[in-house]
Amino acid sequence: MLIKQLSVFIQNQRGHLADVTEVLARNGINIRSITVTEGHEFGILRIITDDPYRAAHLLEEEGYLVKISNVLAIEPADKPGTMAGIFRALSEAGIDVRYIYSIIRPTHGKVPTIILKTSDHEKAAQVMKEIGVPVVEEEEIYTCENDQEDR
Amino acid sequence: MIWSLTETLPREEIERIQLKNLKKTVKRAYKNVPHYRQKMKQMGLKPEDINELSDVRLLPFTTKDDLRSNYPFGMFAVPPEKIVRYHASSGTTGNPTVVGYTKKDMENWKECIARLVTMAGVTKRDTAHISFGYGLFTGAFGLHQGLERVGAGVVPMSSGNTRKQIKIMKDFGATVLIGTPSYALHLAETAEEMGLDPAVDLKLRVGCFGGEGSTEAMREKLAETFGIFASENYGMSELMGPGVAGECTQLSGMHISEDHFLAEIIDPVTGEVLPAGETGELVITPITKHALPLLRYRTKDITSLHYEPCACGRTTARMAKIGGRTDDMLIISGVNVFPSQIEEVLYGIEGIGSNYQITVTKQGFLDKISIDAEVVDHEIIDSLSALEDLHRQIGESMHTVLGIHPKINLVEAKTLKRSEGKAQRVIDLR
Numbered sequence: 001m002l003i004k005q006l007s008v009f010i011q012n013q014r015g016h017l018a019d020v021t022e023v024l025a026r027n028g029i030n031i032r033s034i035t036v037t038e039g040h041e042f043g044i045l046r047i048i049t050d051d052p053y054r055a056a057h058l059l060e061e062e063g064y065l066v067k068i069s070n071v072l073a074i075e076p077a078d079k080p081g082t083m084a085g086i087f088r089a090l091s092e093a094g095i096d097v098r099y100i101y102s103i104i105r106p107t108h109g110k111v112p113t114i115i116l117k118t119s120d121h122e123k124a125a126q127v128m129k130e131i132g133v134p135v136v137e138e139e140e141i142y143t144c145e146n147d148q149e150d151r
Numbered sequence: 152m153i154w155s156l157t158e159t160l161p162r163e164e165i166e167r168i169q170l171k172n173l174k175k176t177v178k179r180a181y182k183n184v185p186h187y188r189q190k191m192k193q194m195g196l197k198p199e200d201i202n203e204l205s206d207v208r209l210l211p212f213t214t215k216d217d218l219r220s221n222y223p224f225g226m227f228a229v230p231p232e233k234i235v236r237y238h239a240s241s242g243t244t245g246n247p248t249v250v251g252y253t254k255k256d257m258e259n260w261k262e263c264i265a266r267l268v269t270m271a272g273v274t275k276r277d278t279a280h281i282s283f284g285y286g287l288f289t290g291a292f293g294l295h296q297g298l299e300r301v302g303a304g305v306v307p308m309s310s311g312n313t314r315k316q317i318k319i320m321k322d323f324g325a326t327v328l329i330g331t332p333s334y335a336l337h338l339a340e341t342a343e344e345m346g347l348d349p350a351v352d353l354k355l356r357v358g359c360f361g362g363e364g365s366t367e368a369m370r371e372k373l374a375e376t377f378g379i380f381a382s383e384n385y386g387m388s389e390l391m392g393p394g395v396a397g398e399c400t401q402l403s404g405m406h407i408s409e410d411h412f413l414a415e416i417i418d419p420v421t422g423e424v425l426p427a428g429e430t431g432e433l434v435i436t437p438i439t440k441h442a443l444p445l446l447r448y449r450t451k452d453i454t455s456l457h458y459e460p461c462a463c464g465r466t467t468a469r470m471a472k473i474g475g476r477t478d479d480m481l482i483i484s485g486v487n488v489f490p491s492q493i494e495e496v497l498y499g500i501e502g503i504g505s506n507y508q509i510t511v512t513k514q515g516f517l518d519k520i521s522i523d524a525e526v527v528d529h530e531i532i533d534s535l536s537a538l539e540d541l542h543r544q545i546g547e548s549m550h551t552v553l554g555i556h557p558k559i560n561l562v563e564a565k566t567l568k569r570s571e572g573k574a575q576r577v578i579d580l581r
Binding site for chain 1: 526527528529530532533534535538539560561562563564566
């Protein structure tokens with residue numbers, strides 16, 4: 001159920017994003033989502049790929065410090081109040097949200113996918129079920145079946 | 152274990168031997184080395200004026216520059232046919248300093264090494280892997296000969312080819328590791344990359360590290376990583392090579408082989424001798440050397456001397472770990488900073504690797520110091536706040552210890568250059 005996301009420690013220097021992503025490119029790994037958290041001199045690159053363990057291994061071989069962490073992917077309905085309802089429910093269940101970003105899966109209807117890092121994913125998934133928000137399965141994020149239709 | 156009874160003699164007896172050896176050395180230097188004869192004549196000093204141990208203070212100092220300007224053999228006290236070995240120090244600028252040994256010097260060298268490896272717990276049942284580079288540098292050959300005298304099985308691996316070193320250490324079942332502390336850490340890192348746990352998959356039990364200064368934090372790191380008793384030893388090619396002093400299992404300082412070396416601590420600015428226990432520059436007169444009898448050699452190393460008997464049973468003086476060098480002390484906008492202080496702080500912080508780089512620059516009239524430290528902890532890298540906490544913690548600890556605010560750069564693991572010999576930690580661009 002949980003998505004394996006890679007966090008890579010990078011210095012805030014020109015060319016480092018290119019260096020990291022080229023490692024993946026050379027090895028035919030497809031990036032599903034990418035986001036950078038910016039600090040003054042360093043940042044965290046968070047990526048979801050079609051092959052998390054292989055990607056992590058390749059990056060480590062190149063000397064990067066990589067952490068694989070679990071994140072939760074959900075698909076809230078596209079209407080006012082959905083997000084507010086989600087955060088209220090999580091908060092009432094005693095769950096903290098560490099960070100959030102949204103990804104677009106172009107071929108997957110019109111609903112964006114929201115990636116959540118919470119203090120308790122199992123419990124958060126349970127809360128989502130209770131309030132009727134779909135939780136996206138791991139495989140659905142890694143593979144993009146519609147890509148293949150295009151080919 | 153104690154190798155020689157000389158290490159346990161009463162202080163008066165040690166001092167009696169020292170005086171006897173000092174007198175002979177001064178005579179040899181005066182008679183055979185023009186440099187010393189001239190200097191002593193200028194000072195109105197004769198070898199017969201040395202009658203007590205404290206008279207050593209009357210003698211002139213010797214510096215590395217004296218050796219350089221007498222390159223290559225000007226300071227030698229014996230003709231070439233008496234020399235059986237040459238070594239030289241790494242001269243990065245100008246001439247290297249060249250040293251020579253007579254047969255007797257070689258015997259004394261082996262004896263001093265035998266003492267320090269025995270102090271660390273090495274016996275004839277051990278297999279000793281030497282990762283110092285063989286060549287003009289004294290480290291490898293010095294330890295090699297002394298270990299053979301003890302009867303240990305010596306593996307003369309030399310430096311470089313790190314992965315092969317691990318394989319040989321593992322396959323030969325090495326129990327003792329000899330090398331620089333920074334290269335030893337690199338070996339450990341490489342072993343881990345090869346999927347080995349250095350503490351479990353290698354049979355090492357003792358490490359004798361030297362060739363560069365090492366902090367207590369670094370010693371602990373080596374002990375923990377390899378699961379060994381890690382000891383440090385001290386020496387420099389001008390004095391003999393390794394073998395001047397070494398740590399016993401009490402880890403209460405490095406025991407000096409005092410029948411071969413007379414140690415003093417001076418104020419590096421005034422040249423005045425300081426009382427026991429005070430910190431200053433170490434000055435050593437090797438008192439049994441025939442080929443190169445130096446008088447009061449200024450090591451530029453900062454330490455202190457302690458004369459109380461040690462719990463190990465030795466009565467020889469102990470020198471504290473080197474707290475820096477008079478010439479690697481950085482003056483940052485008027486504040487004295489030793490790279491060893493920076494290392495001590497970094498090694499006390501979790502999540503930081505063992506390699507670091509200090510860079511000093513000038514911006515306008517101000518000195519700027521920056522420290523690159525490697526992030527090696529996987530656990531914190533998904534959290535920007537944890538990284539920022541680490542960054543702040545390093546900055547605050549540096550300020551507490553150094554009294555200044557260096558700029559701290561957290562850098563990607565393994566981006567800093569690894570060393571195979573002496574680590575180059577400081578880049579001074581001023």
